[in-house]
Amino acid sequence: MLQKDTYAAIDDYNDAVLHGIVKIASKMGISTIQSYQGSQIFEAIGLNSDVIDKYFPGTVSRVEGISIEDIQKDVDYCHSEAFDPLGLAVDDTLNSIGNHKERSGQEEHLYTPATIHLLQEATRTGNYEEYKEYSKLINDETKAIKLRGLLDFNYPEDGGISIDEVEPVESIVRRFKTGAMSYGSISQEAHECMAIAMNTIHGKSNSGEGGESPERLTIGKDGLNRCSAIKQVASGRFGVTSEYLVSAQEIQIKMAQGAKPGEGGQLPAGKVYPWVAKCRHSTPGVGLISPPPHHDIYSIEDLAQLIYDLKNANMKARISVKLVSEAGVGTIAAGVAKAGAQVILVSAYDGGTGAAPRNSIYNAGLPWELGVAETHQTLIMNDLRDKVILETDGKLLTGKDVLVAALLGAEEYGFATTPLITMGCVMMRVCNLDTCPVGIATQNPELRKRFKGKPEYVINFMKFVAQELREYMAKLGIRTVDELIGRTDLLKQKEVPYNRANSLDMSKILSTEFANVKVAGYNEKKVFDFELEKTIDEKVILRKLGSALRDKRSTTLDINVTNTDRTLGTIFGAEITRLYKNSLDEDTFTIKCHGSGGQSFGAFIPKGLTLELVGDSNDYFGKGLSGGKLVVYPPSDAKFKAEDNIIIGNVALYGATSGKAFINGVAGERFCVRNSGAIAVVEGVGDHGCEYMTGGRVAVLGATGKNFAAGMSGGIAYVLDEHSTLYKHLNKAMVSVEELTNKYDILELKEMIQEHVEATGSQRGKDILASFNDYVPKFKKIIPYDYKRMLNTIVQMEEKGLSSEQATIEAFYANTRR
Incomplete structure (x- = not known):
C-alpha cells in the first residue's frame, strides 16, 4: 500500500469506507443515507462517560471504561510501531495481533492449544480432575478476557452446605442445550452425535436452520434417538415442514444470530451436497441464501402471528424466540413475552459460527452478561418474568460461566463451540470452506471419515459442567438452580491486575434491586394462553372429521370463515401429520370454506388435506405449505373480474416445501418468497414475487410488480408478458429470461393452467387454454443461471448412462470443483 500513488490509495480508502457504510446500513435495514446519518445504531463498550459525552453524545455506554488519554496512548503506540519516531525507517509489515487465531504473545484467547487439549482428554477419558485443570485455565483469576472475568462471588461466612444437599447432575443437565448448528454447516455425523448425546441426558439439541432428515425423526433400529428436540425456524425456512415441526419439543424462531446480528445466512454452493439439498428442499450445487429479515415479521404483532402459527402446528411444543444481546433487548423481550413466547434466548456476540464475517464477529453484538441482566430486570419491571424461560448462550465454557448466567437471570444454557471441541474440533477457522480436517464442519465424504466424536464425549462435558456448578452452589449455600436465578446479591466486582479492566463499572449489571423479588423465574401456571380450543379446527373440524381422520376415510366438509379465523387448517393438518406423515392421497380431506380467510390460512398443511376458499384471504396464505392443496376463488355472484383484483394478501406460500396452490385472482407482495x-x-403478483425461491414451479397469468425473482436460485417461473413489461420489473442479477421453446416447458405450463381451471373455474385460464398456441409466445420462462447449469449437467450425466442419483452427485462435483 505504501508503494501506491497517493490518489489511488485515497480512492481505495474511500471505496472501502463507502462499502462498509453500505454493508452496515443493509444489515440494519436502512435504505438511504439520510436515515443512516444520526441514527446512532451502535453502543459503546469500554469508554468512559467523559469520552461519550464529548465525542458520542447520546450513545449508550453501560459499563464505563477507558479515557481519552488511554485512547491517545494506543494511537501513539500503533503509530510508533509503523513509523520510527526519528523518521529513520518505516515498517510496512502488518503484524497479526491474534484477533482471529491464536498467536503466541498476542491477543488472549480462552481457547488455546492447552485448553483444547485438556478438554478433549478429559471428555474422552471421563476424567473430571483433568476437566478441573481445563476449568482452572479458563477461569484464571488473573485474566479478564470476558466481562464475567471481573466478577466474583459473595460466599457465606458459614462455608455453605454439603454438596450432597445440592440438586443432582441428572436434574441440572436437563437445562442444557446445544447451539443451533445446521445440517449442512456441519456434517451428519457431528449433527447426530450431539442429538444422541443431548437426548440421552434429557437435554436438548438444536437442529439449526437446515431442516432434518425424516429418518431421524423417529428412534432408530439401534435404539438411539437422533431427533433434535429443538427445531429452528429461521428466515430461510429451509426444511420447515409439518413433519419437522410436529417432531419438536421446542420450536425456536431465530430473529438474529449472536455472531452476526442483522445478517442473513448463506450456505456456499460447494457445501450444498445432494443429501443436504434433499433435506433443505433445494438443488445440489446451488448456493442457498437466508434473507436478513423474516418476511412475515415486520412488527411485534407479526411475530405474535408466527408464534401462534407454530403453536397451531405443534400444540405440545414450547415456542422460543432467539434474540441478540444489544441495548434495548429487554424492551424487545418484553414484547416477545407478550406475543406468547415461552422461551427467550439472549445470544451473545462471542459465540459464533466460524463462517460469520470477521467484521461481524468483532464489531457486532454484545456480551450476554449485559443482555441477560437487562432482559431479566425489564421482564420483572413489566410483570412478565414468570411467563417465560430466559436462556442464554455464547462462549459458556465452564460451570462458573453457567453460575454467573444463572445469577444474572438465565434459567437455561446453550453450548455450541465447546461440544464441537469435545468431538474433535481444533479451531482451524475454515468452517465455510468445506475443508474441516476433523470431519465436523464439512460434507466432504473423505473428510467425514476422519470424524472421531462420540456422544459420550459430549455427555461427559455436560455432566462435568453440572458437577462444577454444584460445587459452586454448595459453597454459596444454594440447593437448587431455581434458587440461583437472579441472585445478583451473590455477585461482586473484583480487582484484576489490569488498570483498564478495573476502569469498567459493573454496577448496572449487578443491580440488586430485583435480587429478592419473589417472582424471579418461570412459572408454568402463568404460561401464555393461546386459546386454541376456540379455533375452528378444534371447535368444528376435528369434531366433525375426527372419526374420518382415524379411519383414513375420504371426507368433505363445508364451513363458514371470517378474517378473525387465523391459521385455519393447521391444527387438523398437524394431526394428519402425526398419524400418517405424508402418506395420504391428495384430496383425502377437503374442507370448503366460505368467507374471508384470516392470516396464515392453510399454514403448514400436509398432503391429503385440501382447503378450498370461496372468498378471499389475508396475509401469509399457505405459509410453509407441506404437501397440501390450497384453492381460492371469488363467489360465483361476484361483480368484478377476478384477474384484475387482489384475492390474497402479502407473503403467500412463504417457505412452502411441497403441495399446490391455485389462486383465481391477484396476489399481494412477496408471493412465493422462499x-x-x-x-x-x-393471475398476477405484487412486488418482489418469487424472491429467494429455491424450487417449485410458479405460473403467473398476468402482470408482475417490481423486483421479480430477486435472489431466486432455484425453481422456474412462467410469466405471461402480454405488454412486454416484465423485463423492466425483473431483478436480473441471478436469473435469465427465455422464450418458451422447449416442449416439456410448454406441456408443463399447459398442465398447470388446466389444473388451475379445474380447481377454480378461472375465466383467465380458460381464455388462455382456448388460444394456447397464440399465448405461448407471450410467456417468458424465468430460470436461475446456476440452477439451469446444474440441471443441464445432470441431463448430460444421465445421457452417459448414470442413474439419476449418481448423475446428481457427479453433476454436483462438476459444478463445484472448478
Whole structure:
C-alpha cells in the first residue's frame, strides 16, 4: 500500500469506507443515507462517560471504561510501531495481533492449544480432575478476557452446605442445550452425535436452520434417538415442514444470530451436497441464501402471528424466540413475552459460527452478561418474568460461566463451540470452506471419515459442567438452580491486575434491586394462553372429521370463515401429520370454506388435506405449505373480474416445501418468497414475487410488480408478458429470461393452467387454454443461471448412462470443483 500513488490509495480508502457504510446500513435495514446519518445504531463498550459525552453524545455506554488519554496512548503506540519516531525507517509489515487465531504473545484467547487439549482428554477419558485443570485455565483469576472475568462471588461466612444437599447432575443437565448448528454447516455425523448425546441426558439439541432428515425423526433400529428436540425456524425456512415441526419439543424462531446480528445466512454452493439439498428442499450445487429479515415479521404483532402459527402446528411444543444481546433487548423481550413466547434466548456476540464475517464477529453484538441482566430486570419491571424461560448462550465454557448466567437471570444454557471441541474440533477457522480436517464442519465424504466424536464425549462435558456448578452452589449455600436465578446479591466486582479492566463499572449489571423479588423465574401456571380450543379446527373440524381422520376415510366438509379465523387448517393438518406423515392421497380431506380467510390460512398443511376458499384471504396464505392443496376463488355472484383484483394478501406460500396452490385472482407482495417446492398458479403478483425461491414451479397469468425473482436460485417461473413489461420489473442479477421453446416447458405450463381451471373455474385460464398456441409466445420462462447449469449437467450425466442419483452427485462435483 505504501508503494501506491497517493490518489489511488485515497480512492481505495474511500471505496472501502463507502462499502462498509453500505454493508452496515443493509444489515440494519436502512435504505438511504439520510436515515443512516444520526441514527446512532451502535453502543459503546469500554469508554468512559467523559469520552461519550464529548465525542458520542447520546450513545449508550453501560459499563464505563477507558479515557481519552488511554485512547491517545494506543494511537501513539500503533503509530510508533509503523513509523520510527526519528523518521529513520518505516515498517510496512502488518503484524497479526491474534484477533482471529491464536498467536503466541498476542491477543488472549480462552481457547488455546492447552485448553483444547485438556478438554478433549478429559471428555474422552471421563476424567473430571483433568476437566478441573481445563476449568482452572479458563477461569484464571488473573485474566479478564470476558466481562464475567471481573466478577466474583459473595460466599457465606458459614462455608455453605454439603454438596450432597445440592440438586443432582441428572436434574441440572436437563437445562442444557446445544447451539443451533445446521445440517449442512456441519456434517451428519457431528449433527447426530450431539442429538444422541443431548437426548440421552434429557437435554436438548438444536437442529439449526437446515431442516432434518425424516429418518431421524423417529428412534432408530439401534435404539438411539437422533431427533433434535429443538427445531429452528429461521428466515430461510429451509426444511420447515409439518413433519419437522410436529417432531419438536421446542420450536425456536431465530430473529438474529449472536455472531452476526442483522445478517442473513448463506450456505456456499460447494457445501450444498445432494443429501443436504434433499433435506433443505433445494438443488445440489446451488448456493442457498437466508434473507436478513423474516418476511412475515415486520412488527411485534407479526411475530405474535408466527408464534401462534407454530403453536397451531405443534400444540405440545414450547415456542422460543432467539434474540441478540444489544441495548434495548429487554424492551424487545418484553414484547416477545407478550406475543406468547415461552422461551427467550439472549445470544451473545462471542459465540459464533466460524463462517460469520470477521467484521461481524468483532464489531457486532454484545456480551450476554449485559443482555441477560437487562432482559431479566425489564421482564420483572413489566410483570412478565414468570411467563417465560430466559436462556442464554455464547462462549459458556465452564460451570462458573453457567453460575454467573444463572445469577444474572438465565434459567437455561446453550453450548455450541465447546461440544464441537469435545468431538474433535481444533479451531482451524475454515468452517465455510468445506475443508474441516476433523470431519465436523464439512460434507466432504473423505473428510467425514476422519470424524472421531462420540456422544459420550459430549455427555461427559455436560455432566462435568453440572458437577462444577454444584460445587459452586454448595459453597454459596444454594440447593437448587431455581434458587440461583437472579441472585445478583451473590455477585461482586473484583480487582484484576489490569488498570483498564478495573476502569469498567459493573454496577448496572449487578443491580440488586430485583435480587429478592419473589417472582424471579418461570412459572408454568402463568404460561401464555393461546386459546386454541376456540379455533375452528378444534371447535368444528376435528369434531366433525375426527372419526374420518382415524379411519383414513375420504371426507368433505363445508364451513363458514371470517378474517378473525387465523391459521385455519393447521391444527387438523398437524394431526394428519402425526398419524400418517405424508402418506395420504391428495384430496383425502377437503374442507370448503366460505368467507374471508384470516392470516396464515392453510399454514403448514400436509398432503391429503385440501382447503378450498370461496372468498378471499389475508396475509401469509399457505405459509410453509407441506404437501397440501390450497384453492381460492371469488363467489360465483361476484361483480368484478377476478384477474384484475387482489384475492390474497402479502407473503403467500412463504417457505412452502411441497403441495399446490391455485389462486383465481391477484396476489399481494412477496408471493412465493422462499418457495422450495410448491406448484402455484396465480393471475398476477405484487412486488418482489418469487424472491429467494429455491424450487417449485410458479405460473403467473398476468402482470408482475417490481423486483421479480430477486435472489431466486432455484425453481422456474412462467410469466405471461402480454405488454412486454416484465423485463423492466425483473431483478436480473441471478436469473435469465427465455422464450418458451422447449416442449416439456410448454406441456408443463399447459398442465398447470388446466389444473388451475379445474380447481377454480378461472375465466383467465380458460381464455388462455382456448388460444394456447397464440399465448405461448407471450410467456417468458424465468430460470436461475446456476440452477439451469446444474440441471443441464445432470441431463448430460444421465445421457452417459448414470442413474439419476449418481448423475446428481457427479453433476454436483462438476459444478463445484472448478
